[in-house]
Amino acid sequence: SAVISQKPSRDICQRGTSLTIQCQVDSQVTMMFWYRQQPGQSLTLIATANQGSEATYESGFVIDKFPISRPNLTFSTLTVSNMSPEDSSIYLCSVAESGEYNSPLHFGNGTRLTVT
Amino acid sequence: GIQVEQSPPDLILxxxxxxxxxxxxxxxxNNLQWFxxxxxxxxxxxxYIPSGTKQNGRLSxxxxxxxxxxxxxxSSSQTTDSGVYFCAVLSGATNKLIFGTGTLLAVQP
Structure with a gap:
C-alpha cells in the first residue's frame, strides 16, 4: 500500500492562528480524504480533496474554516483557520488504495493539534 | 444516515x-473495513471484508x-494489541466511509 507522510506530527497553537497540515503520498492517488478525530471520539470525514478542483466538504465543515489544496496527485494540505480550543483534535489524511471508494483506506500518522 | 455501533465499548484482557x-x-x-x-x-x-471470512495471523x-x-x-492477545478498534462501512447511498463508535481494548501483561 501507499506510504503516506503527514506533517507536522503534533503542534500546540494559540487561539486565533492558523495551521497548515501537509500530506505527501509516495504514489499517485485519485482519492484523498481528510478526517478529524476529536478527543475520545471516532473519525469524522471533513472533505474529499479533489485534484484540480475545489474540495468536497461534508456537512458541518466549510471551506473558510478548513481550506484544502490538492495541487497534484501526490500532495494535499489542510489548513485549520482561526483556531479555537474546540479545534483540538487529531487530523488525518487518507487515501483509497485502488482509487475507488470501494477499496481499502490507508491513513497517514496524523497531526495531533492542541489549541490553547 | 447509516448508524454503525460497536460493542463492547471497552474491554480489558x-x-x-x-x-x-x-x-x-x-x-x-458496499464494504466494511476494520482498523x-x-x-x-x-x-x-x-x-477489507465486505463479506465472508478472512484471517491474518492471530486476527480474523x-x-x-x-x-x-x-x-x-x-486470539492469544498481546500487549501490542492494545488500542482502539474501529469498523467502518461504505454507505451505498452516499459512497462515504462511516466509522463506528470504536472498542477500546487494553491487554494487560
Whole structure:
C-alpha cells in the first residue's frame, strides 16, 4: 500500500492562528480524504480533496474554516483557520488504495493539534 | 444516515486471552473495513471484508452483510494489541466511509 507522510506530527497553537497540515503520498492517488478525530471520539470525514478542483466538504465543515489544496496527485494540505480550543483534535489524511471508494483506506500518522 | 455501533465499548484482557469485537450497521453497505488505532494514534487497516471470512495471523474477521454485522476475533492477545478498534462501512447511498463508535481494548501483561 501507499506510504503516506503527514506533517507536522503534533503542534500546540494559540487561539486565533492558523495551521497548515501537509500530506505527501509516495504514489499517485485519485482519492484523498481528510478526517478529524476529536478527543475520545471516532473519525469524522471533513472533505474529499479533489485534484484540480475545489474540495468536497461534508456537512458541518466549510471551506473558510478548513481550506484544502490538492495541487497534484501526490500532495494535499489542510489548513485549520482561526483556531479555537474546540479545534483540538487529531487530523488525518487518507487515501483509497485502488482509487475507488470501494477499496481499502490507508491513513497517514496524523497531526495531533492542541489549541490553547 | 447509516448508524454503525460497536460493542463492547471497552474491554480489558489478560495477555493470552481471546476476544470477539462486534460491529452492527443499520443499512446495506458496499464494504466494511476494520482498523486498529494504537496508543500513539496511528491507524492501521486490518481487514477489507465486505463479506465472508478472512484471517491474518492471530486476527480474523467475518462479515455477514445480509444480517448487517461483522465480527473481529483476536486470539492469544498481546500487549501490542492494545488500542482502539474501529469498523467502518461504505454507505451505498452516499459512497462515504462511516466509522463506528470504536472498542477500546487494553491487554494487560
Amino acid at each position: 489478560q495477555e493470552g486471552a481471546n476476544s470477539t469485537l462486534r460491529c452492527n450497521f443499520s443499512d446495506s453497505v 486498529h488505532q494504537n496508543p500513539w494514534g496511528q491507524l492501521i487497516n486490518l481487514f 474477521a467475518t462479515t455477514v452483510a445480509t444480517e448487517r454485522y461483522s465480527l473481529l476475533y483476536i
